[in-house]
Amino acid sequence: MRESKRFCRAAMHRGTTWVALCVAALVLLGAAAASQAQEADEPVETLTLGYLGVERDEDREPLSVLDPVLDDEGVQGARLGISDNNATGQFLGQEFVLVEAIVARDADVREGLHELLDAGAEWIISGLPRERLEAVLADEALGERIVFNAAAPDNVLRGEACRPNLYHTTPSRRMLADALAQFLGYKRWERWALVYGKTPEDERLAAAFREAAERFGHDIVDEAQWPHDPMARRAEGGFHAIQREIPVFVQELADHDVLVVVDETDYFGEYFPYQTWRPRPVVGTQGLIATAWHRAHESWGAVQLQRRFEEHAGRWMTPRDFAAWLAVRSLGEAAVRTESAARDTLLDYLLGDDFELAGYLGLPVSYRPWNHQLRQPILITGPRMVASVSPQEAYLHPHSPLDSLGADEGESACRF
Amino acid sequence: MSFLAHAGTCPRRLLVGGLLAAALLLPLPGHAERVFVSNEKDNTVSVIDADSLEVIETIEVGRRPRAMVLNGDASELFVAVGDDEAIDVIDLESLAVVRSQSAGDEPEVIRVDPNRSYLYVSNEDDDVVSVFDYARRTLVTEVPVGVEPEGLGISPDGRWLVATTETSNMAHVIDLETLEAVHHRLVGARPRHAEFTADGSEVWVSSEIAGIVTILDREDDFQVKHTIRFDVPGVPRETVQAVGVALTADGRHAFVALGPSNRVAVVDQQSYEVLDYLLVGQRVWHLALNDDESRLYTTNGVSGDVTVIDVGEREAIRSIPVGRFPWGVVVAP
16 A cells, blocks of 8 residues: 655765765555545645764663664664654645655764755754764754754753754653653662762663652662673673672662663673672662663553554664654644644644554653753663653652653743 | 262253254244344454343454354344454354354454355555455455555445555545555555445545544445544544444434443434544444344443443443453344
């Protein structure tokens, strides 16, 4: 019934910069399309979305050799979102088009932005880390276009550094930490030992865990920074030196119920389960984790999305793919409901009470008007099985249980 | 003692068996209805006696049984067993699976044509509604619809089939003469169930994520005529999710299962006004009325039970434990 066509301008070399630009559109073919275009005699309305990403840092690979190294994370979620949007849009005279730009690590991200704008992008989906995202937001060429942050978890982007034209479909570090803290509260595992890595990301996530502990009445009894630098993932099999190093490293920590490990870039945390001095569960960024999406999640129809994604991308869907998919689907839902492609009409709808998107997480997801963060349930999962979904039942909130995750309206430093 | 011991080699069992047999042969004051409940996680169908309100049989079926429907003469029950990509057919005399027929990828909801031996199946993964001839056991055709087809509603005269698609958020109206989708109506987010009114003039479509019911008007090319919203006092809005719908044949009342809010809404079918919210078990999913519409049965997925509601009193009168994750419910005369 449908066929995906992708038009790519070949990768363009500009000194050390390369920018790949692709236009992907779902094109309806033949009689099926004609018969399904129902009473749609109105002209087709087109929404062009631009996905802006950056090449993977070659020094960063997941620690476990079981985890594939991905070069298309995020953009595959956007592509599936476009396909899902068009499946509905075909009946309503709307067409969604994706243009893509992936910039080299040493390139200026604004070049990628300009390529997308030249290709007609009216909305930007960002697969960028905070610094590059802020460079895009500061670029005058962006104009009044909206950027969906589908990659950067930084709390500050939802707080002091928030912007009226910035929306977030990826959860903040604070939301993830709160989600895990609620589950640990449910378990009554209230004495935490915190072990964090040496990256700036780890500093920020450790801070988020401290805030979550404070908010939900946990006690961080001790903290320690893992003193070693990243190793090549094949250099340490998980037992050579590690088996002796970790018990020595953690044995000085005051007695705790759980060991919270903070290793956002995945360079040491995976070594910790089963190597601790005391027999304690490992939670945080490895072991039992809080995440927006996981392959083990199949409830509430999620199996449909997992299968659709795997058929489409040939691999599992990651949280970054999911965040990009949510951004594209948000626009699709707004366009379909308002029967419009006009920016302000769509934004009014996105921020209004009527916007409710099915995110396969049991509860509808929606945007917080005070900082444009997508409210969403968070999975609490082990490597092979989901253990729970936060918010946990006992954590009440006067407006929405989902607002018990992340900075709430009253405490948010965001002022538009 | 010695007599009992001596004579008791078998007579007691014979005696009891004989009484049971005699009881079964006695003409009963109206054959008791039976309520069939599919247990999604147990791969079973529970059979409840509607008089005693007790589970009298548990039938092993294929993997992940969900929607069920009676065949034309109510002699057989079709059960969609999604993970087996099949429909198990239960004979209502023997209460055993007598055959199984293939049903395409991930069959979820099934409906039977009132006029011919056609079975309509929504195939979640293939974005089609499959049409099978269950007498000939052949695939008649596949009708393309939107993404993730789920709910199916058939008009009492067998002229129209309405299929909902969970990701496209649409009700696709299929002309059953030509077997083509001719209208595509936008409804609330994640539409789950479609039900025609007894007179065939309206289709009620429930939307899980939006927590609403959309009414489509048959006379007006199935355009949206009305939207019913639910506001359960003291319950977070996100947990009010509309799923199962049951409509009384007299056109007076509608019942809507509201998922994890653990309530069933009672709605005036004419004015669309919500009259009441009845507290039932946890995550109420689907509903069925009995033949004289005096009782409503609900499946409660999380609490693993069935709530029996007295329709006249609008009151839950009994909770019956069944298997794990009860999903569908059908009352057989």
